[in-house]
Amino acid sequence: MNQPKGDPRRVTLTEFENKLPGLHMNPCEIESAASLKCMEQNNFQHHLCQEYFTAYRDCKKIWLEERKKARFG
Template identity: 50%
Template sequence: MAKEEIAAPQDNVKPLNYREQFQVGSMLISPCEAASKASLSCLSRNDYDRDACQAYFQAYRDCKAAWLQQRRDDRKAGRPSS
C-alpha cells in the first residue's frame, strides 16, 4: 500500500480566506485545516516522533498566527469577521 503524500510544510503557512471558510454551516471551520492535517499525517507516518515533524508544527503555528492577526486587523478596521 502506497503512503499518502502530504504537502511540504511551507505550502500550508498561509491560511485560507476565513470569510469564505465560515460560509459553510459548521462550527469547526479553520482556514489552517490543511496545515493541521499535514502535521497529523506527519506524526502518523513517523510513528509519532515529534522531532521529525517540527517543520509541520511550525507551519501550523505560523498559519494560525496569520489567521488570528487578519481577524484582529479586520475587526479594528470595522470589516465583518464572518
C-alpha cells in the same frame, strides 16, 4: 457550505465570518492535516515533524492577525 470529508482546503476570512454558530471551520486545516500525517508516518516521533508544527503555528498566528485587522481596522 458544509464541506464533505476529503482533502483539506483553505477557509477564507469571509467564509469564516459568515459561518453558522457552532460550525467548526479550521482556517489552517491544510497545515493541521499535514502535521497529523507526518506524525502517523513517523510513528509519532515529534522531533521529525517540527517543520509541520511550525507551519501550523505560523498559519494560526497569521490568521489571528488577519482577523484582528478585519475586526478593528
